[in-house]
Amino acid sequence: MQDKLSKPLELPVFFRYGMAAAFVAAALLLSLVLRVPFANPSWFLFPAAIVASTWFCGRGPGWLAVCVGILAIQYYFIPPFGSFLVRPGDIPYSITFIFCAAAANWLFSWRKQAEDNLREARDELELRVRERTAELKSTNNALLFQMEEQKRTAEALQVTRTELARVVRITTIGELAASIAHEVNQPLAAVVANADACVAWLGLETPNLVEARAAAERSIQGATRASEVITRIRSLINKSSTERVRVQLNRIIEETVALAAGQASRNDVSITLDLVSDLPSVLGDRIQLQQVILNLMMNGIEAMSGVTDRTRELLVRSRLQDACQVMVSIEDTGIGVNAETMARLFEPFFTTRQQGIGMGLPISRSIIEAHGGRLWAESVVNQGTALQFTLPTLEGAAV
């Protein structure tokens, strides 16, 4: 509405002057008509016509209205009527009118000008505001885009980092496995060579029992050596887990869920926690336990990667199993495992995944067992799998 009013009259010049003349003519006509019932000469309509001319048509047409109005007053309403002559007694009256007309025109044109300036200023201000708003909007959009980009980059970085960590882990395990393989293979080669020799000595026409016995004894030595290597590796695993402190499993679960959240959301998996609030503490290595829980969660998330007909949900629960044991279960709504796979689930190097190395579950189980607990799986094909473990509570461990 303000916009409409603020628009100046953009009419052609002759039309504006014509309009001013028309205002004055209307005033004259009306005055002449009114003169009949009200004998007194009245000119009050003329200033109105002048003001209207100035206001609507501009300053120039205003002055035209002033001049025409003065002439009309002089001619029709100042005696002697019907002539432009002025009697000396009427001069002040005539001057008053001229002054009034000129003042009205000047005043209103000045006021009009001021209003126009104000309007222009306001228009310009509005225009600038609009421009600045548009600028701000585009800046804001750019910023939003950058933020989005940054988020994507951060996610990509996270994925890369996870992948890198996995590769490093696999490489380390690979090297470790190669050196263990050599350590075990050497005594086994000795066992085979000596057993072969033993058989050969026994197979002679007259068996050489002395040599056969010596070879058999070396074979035994080799086998003992192999088992010693394995014992050494076991003790190495146990040695690295001497860090036993009081830990709150619920806290560890919560921390681990935070770690797995990214992976879960990327796979459209929602994680639900169902933790018993007054779960007793256990004695353990928090990093190792975290690894186990993370590992089980990752297994669950991956088990659901092929699920499309139901929600992918990972339920992490903690329970007090009995007075001296707590239980943690990680349940997925994945494809489940069949009996054949179930039987081999904890076998080292057994994996159903393309990139898996098949060490996650065996390592998890050995960690839990080193903590005096138990780790097992329950599964229903096409419904999901629950990986569960128990750990002795502080009191349970003390018993």
Added chain:
Amino acid sequence: MKERVPIVYVIDDEALIREGVQSLIKSVGLSAVTFASASEFMHAERPDVPACLVLDVRMPGQSGLDLQRQLASAGIYIPIIFISGHGDIPMSVRAMKEGALEFLTKPVRGQDLLDAIQKAIARDQELRSERAEYAKMRGRFDSLTPRETEVLNLVVAGLLNKQIADQLGTSELTIKTHRAHVMEKTGADSLAHLVRMAERLRTSQRK
């Protein structure tokens, strides 16, 4: 030719494996000598009998492949049977390219090892008799006098007695005598035989 009992050299850093392999070899009537490292083997005295080498690839210090190269550059020829903890293809290809006879993976089946050893010793015997024959021939040719060697070279080049006599500035009869000595000393039963032997010596000298 009198053949002495062949020796199998076994090099492995693992004592139990050495002893097992040695026992296995002895059970088939061969003699086996064991070493714990490549350098021990290089410093040992080796009797001049048919032999082969059972060599572990992965050993502390000098590896089996290093030893293979060292033996080759020292001109010691002995068939090698490699034994490796893991069947690494590039490694076995390298070993075979450099003349290994066999590449077996630990733990080795006894029969496979014995078969490889038999093959290696047979190969060594073959090469040894070739070498012995060659040495004998070399000795016979070395017993020729300078004059006889001159005549030999011209005969082998296809010149007639008369041409040789002209070239050496002597009579055809003298050449005939030299030539008879050459035939007798080298044990050649025909001119063709003589040419073949001379040719063989020349090519192996050029090598």
